[in-house]
Amino acid sequence: MKICVLGLGYIGLPTAAMLAIHNNDVVGVDINNERLEEIKKLDFAEVDLKSVVSAALNSNKLKLSNKPEKADVYIICVPTPIDESKRCDLSYLKKAIEDIKPYLEDDNLIIIESTVPPGTTEEIYKELSKEKNIFMAYCPERVLPGNILRELIENDRVIGGINRESSILAKKVYECFVKGKLYLTDAKTAEMVKLMENTYRDVNIALANEFAKICEELKINVWEAIKLANNHPRVNILNPGPGVGGHCIPVDPWFIVEKSKEAKLIKVAREVNDSMPLFVVNKIKKIVDNGNISILGVAYKGNVDDIRESPALKIVEELLNLGYSVKCHDPKVKKFKYKLYNLRECLKDSDLIVILADHEEYKNLPIKEIGELVRSKNILDTRNIIDREEWERFGFKTYLLGDGNEA
Ligand SMILES: NC(=O)c1ccc[n+]([C@@H]2O[C@H](COP(=O)([O-])OP(=O)(O)OC[C@H]3O[C@@H](n4cnc5c(N)ncnc54)[C@H](O)[C@@H]3O)[C@@H](O)[C@H]2O)c1
Structure with a gap:
C-alpha cells in the first residue's frame, strides 16, 4: 500500500x-x-x-x-x-x-x-x-x-x-x-471519544485542584486526604498540581465547549485548572515577597521534555511581572522561552526553590550542598515529591501545594 x-x-x-x-x-x-x-x-x-x-x-x-x-x-x-x-x-x-x-x-x-x-x-x-x-x-x-x-x-x-x-x-x-x-x-462518535477521554482527565484534575485550594484554606494536607479517599474501591482522584499542560488535556475540552451550550462542568473545570499557576504565584508571594526564585522543572510534567502549554511559563512570567528575579532549571528540556541554568547556577543565592515538574532527578536532591548555595532556606513543592522531614532536618522551611499546615 x-x-x-x-x-x-x-x-x-x-x-x-x-x-x-x-x-x-x-x-x-x-x-x-x-x-x-x-x-x-x-x-x-x-x-x-x-x-x-x-x-x-x-x-x-x-x-x-x-x-x-x-x-x-x-x-x-x-x-x-x-x-x-x-x-x-x-x-x-x-x-x-x-x-x-x-x-x-x-x-x-x-x-x-x-x-x-x-x-x-x-x-x-x-x-x-x-x-x-x-x-x-x-x-x-x-x-x-x-x-x-x-x-x-x-x-x-x-x-x-x-x-x-x-x-x-x-x-x-x-x-x-x-x-x-x-x-x-x-466518525463523529470517534471524534467525541477522543475528546471525552481527555476531558475526563481534565475534570478529574480540576476536582483535585479544587480540593487542593479548599484544603489550603481548611488547613488539611490534600495529598494525604486524596490518598486515603482513593483507598475506597470506587474512588480514583488524580493529583493536584501547578496547572495542566501538554498538547491535549488543556486544549481538547474546549473543542466540546465550542460545539455545545450544554458543556458547563467542562468549561468550569478548564477555568479551575487554568487558575492554578496564579494560585501557585499567590502562595509564593506569601512565602517571600521579593528576591530570587529558583524554578525546578519547566516541562509540563515529570520525565518529559515537552513544554507545550506548560504552567511553568505562566508562573515565570507572572513572577517576573511582580519584580522577582527568576532562574529556571530542567534536566530534560533543551529550549525554553527563558534561559535554562545548570542546577548549581539556578540555586545560587536563591530565596525560594519551587518544584514545578516531578522529574525523577528532583526526588533526591543533594540537600546539604543546596543549603550552602541558597540565600534563604525555603522550598515549595507543587508535586508532593520531596521528603519534607529530610529537608527540614537541614534547616529548610518546606511548603506544599494543597497544604495549609506549613513548616
Ligand atoms: N502529541 C500528542 O501526544 C498527541 C496525542 C494525541 C493526538 N494529538 C493530535 O495530533 C495532532 C498532531 O499533533 P503533534 O503533537 O504530532 O503535532 P506536532 O506539532 O508535533 O507536529 C505537527 C507537524 O505537522 C506539520 N505540518 C503542519 N501543516 C502541515 C501540512 N499542511 N503538511 C504537512 N505537514 C504539516 C508541522 O510542521 C509539524 O511538524 C494534533 O491534532 C494533536 O492534537 C497529539
Whole structure:
C-alpha cells in the first residue's frame, strides 16, 4: 500500500515509521524543512524512535518530502491548536486537505488523526466527495508522550469511518502494526471519544485542584486526604498540581465547549485548572515577597521534555511581572522561552526553590550542598515529591501545594 503521512511531529513520525517497517511505501510529508532535517539526523528524545525511524529510512520504505504525492491512503497528523477565543484552529488541517486535493483519486482513503471538534470529518467529507468518490475515517491517537512507540503498538484504537466501507479500509491500514483492539464506529462518535477521554482527565484534575485550594484554606494536607479517599474501591482522584499542560488535556475540552451550550462542568473545570499557576504565584508571594526564585522543572510534567502549554511559563512570567528575579532549571528540556541554568547556577543565592515538574532527578536532591548555595532556606513543592522531614532536618522551611499546615 502507498501511504502519505502529512505532519511528522510527535504523532505523524512514529506512525509513518511504523507503517514503513511493516512493508508499506510511505511518504512522510512535513512543510517545515527544519523538521525534515531533524528527522534525518535522528535527533529524538523519545525512547526507541531512533531505531525505528532509521530502519524505515534505510530500507527506503520511508521517504521524506515537503510536499505530498499520489498515494492510496493519506493520513493527516497536523496541529489543531486553540485560537484566542478558545476555538479549534482548523487552518493547518484545511491547508493539508488543500495540499492533497491535486493528487486525490477515486477510492483513495483519507484518515484524520489530528484532534478535532465533533462533526469536522463529516464536513470535510461533504466537500471532498463532491469531486471524488473517496473513503474517509477519523482515527484518534491516544499515545502518551515519553512512551509513544509502545503505546502506538499496544493501545486499543477507535476507528470512525464516514461509512462502513471506510471503517473497514482504515482498519486494514492499522492492522499491520497495532496489537491492541480496533473498535469500529462512525466518525463523529470517534471524534467525541477522543475528546471525552481527555476531558475526563481534565475534570478529574480540576476536582483535585479544587480540593487542593479548599484544603489550603481548611488547613488539611490534600495529598494525604486524596490518598486515603482513593483507598475506597470506587474512588480514583488524580493529583493536584501547578496547572495542566501538554498538547491535549488543556486544549481538547474546549473543542466540546465550542460545539455545545450544554458543556458547563467542562468549561468550569478548564477555568479551575487554568487558575492554578496564579494560585501557585499567590502562595509564593506569601512565602517571600521579593528576591530570587529558583524554578525546578519547566516541562509540563515529570520525565518529559515537552513544554507545550506548560504552567511553568505562566508562573515565570507572572513572577517576573511582580519584580522577582527568576532562574529556571530542567534536566530534560533543551529550549525554553527563558534561559535554562545548570542546577548549581539556578540555586545560587536563591530565596525560594519551587518544584514545578516531578522529574525523577528532583526526588533526591543533594540537600546539604543546596543549603550552602541558597540565600534563604525555603522550598515549595507543587508535586508532593520531596521528603519534607529530610529537608527540614537541614534547616529548610518546606511548603506544599494543597497544604495549609506549613513548616
Ligand atoms: N502529541 C500528542 O501526544 C498527541 C496525542 C494525541 C493526538 N494529538 C493530535 O495530533 C495532532 C498532531 O499533533 P503533534 O503533537 O504530532 O503535532 P506536532 O506539532 O508535533 O507536529 C505537527 C507537524 O505537522 C506539520 N505540518 C503542519 N501543516 C502541515 C501540512 N499542511 N503538511 C504537512 N505537514 C504539516 C508541522 O510542521 C509539524 O511538524 C494534533 O491534532 C494533536 O492534537 C497529539
